[in-house]
Every structure is written in C-alpha cells, then in structure tokens.
Amino acid sequence: MVEKQNCHDKKCFIHGHVKVRGRTLKGTVIKKDISKTATITFPRFYYLPKYERYEKRRTKLKVHNPKCIDAKIGDIVEIKETRSLSKTKHFTITKIIK
Template identity: 30%
Template sequence: MTLNIGLKVKAPSRECTDAHCPFHGKLSVRGKLFDGKVTSNKAKQTITLQKESPIYYLKFKRYARSKNTIHAHVPECIDVQTGDHVLTAECRPISKSVSYVVVEVKA
C-alpha cells in the first residue's frame, strides 16, 4: 500500500519495510524541496547531494555560482546512483545531519 505524501511525484513500484519511507513508512514530509545532483552514495541509506544556484551581487553587477550540500535519507524502495538528479523533501531530523528524504529520481 502506497501512501499519498501530498506531492505530485511518481510513487516507487517496489514495496519496502523502511520506517523512514514517506510512501510505506510513517515519515511525513513538509517544508522545502531540494532538486540536486547526487555526489556520493557511500554511506548506508544516505546520499550527499549538491544544489547549484546563481547569486546576484549588486555591487559588481554579476552573477556568481553558489553550491549547497545536504544529506538525505534513501528509502529501500528507491534506487539512487552517483550522478542522478533527485528530488528531496524536508522531513523531521532522522539523524544529526539528515533532515531530508529522497522522494523521486528524475531521468
């Protein structure tokens, strides 16, 4: 049984028993959405993703690149590899540095 998480995303086809899965567990999502590129998936059920966004400096009348790095939990029902573009949603803190969960892998 797949739960409706309140976002217009494609639900995963596999079932899982992960308690921290927004689709099959009891984890609720709220707040910000991050769309970024996976830079590392070495940790167990955790990825590191990087989001690039331009910042405008009024003094120099130029744009500069800014990078934000966040850690996100990966449920068992979603397969993520390094280099994938993923959509993550904010959730309650799962650990000291993980407050986001992967919701969808974009092609």
Template identity: 50%
Template structure:
C-alpha cells in the first residue's frame, strides 16, 4: 500500500503500517489546527501525550506567566515516535474520548 498525500507539505514515512487511524496509510483525514510540541508520555495503545508551553500576560501584575498545554494524540507505528521527541500534530476527527489529534511528523 502506498502512502497517500495528506494535503500538507510533509514527506510520507518510509515504513509501512496497517493502522486504520494513520493519516498516511489509513482512512483518517487531517484538517484544522496544527501544533508542535514535545512527547511526554507514550502508552501501548498508540497514544502519545504531547506538551508545549505558551506565555500568557497577566494584567494585574503586568507580567507574563508560563502555561502548558497537554494533548493526547494518536501515534502511528510508521513514525516510531519516542519520549522526548519533538513532533508536529494535526487536528482530525474525534478518534476516541480524549483524542482529536494525530502525529504527522517527527522533527
């Protein structure tokens, strides 16, 4: 099975997988928002917890504070993502109760 074009300028992975939720080899379409973050946790069910920091200005103290965003994303087997890797994730349809994103690129 050849890798399909997912609509953004990202090269397809060289490895193949039989995952139905893979954007390159499965039936999932990516759309909407895209984020870059660090993989903090990986589970056996092809899940990855991706985290990134952002700065928010607090008007009362006239300072900015660091906040973090943590999102569960689907981790396809063809990308071989490990803890500590920086990845790009994209929004997709709801994959489970807590997953709306899928990993599309290892940076």
C-alpha cells in the first residue's frame, strides 16, 4: 500500500491526525499543486426528465495529496472523505490504483 516514510504531515491520514470516513470515490488526477493539493475528476450520469435520458457529466474535486503518496498527473486514484482540511478540501488520496 504505502511505504513507511516520515512525511511529517499533520493532514496525512497515515502519519498525521486525520481519520478517513464516509464516501470512497475513484478519479483521475488532472492538476497538481505545490501545496499538497491535487484536482481530480470523475464521470457521473445526470438524468434529464424532459428527454428521459442520461447525460455524462464530470465532477472536479480538490483533494489532499500527501507527500508519502505523491500522485502524479494522469494517475487513477482512490479518494476518501475526511473532515474539512481547508476551505475547498474535504477528501484525501488514499492509494494510487494505476
């Protein structure tokens, strides 16, 4: 899963004081910031009652990218919900799938 490293990150779910709970999602990393933040996207289906059909939409989320995991752009990752880590971050990357 994750190698034993000392990442000294208070917001890391392995080495810090943050517990994961709630929803688990899979998505693709499309953007990575220096400040341990990544943006992921995942598809979802939205129902249109007028046409009685579904359309494909994308959801973008800001997630915490711990130093011990360090996901790159293009990686498919699993994310889990945590407490609020900042104004826009409520999820953290738990593992890299591909």
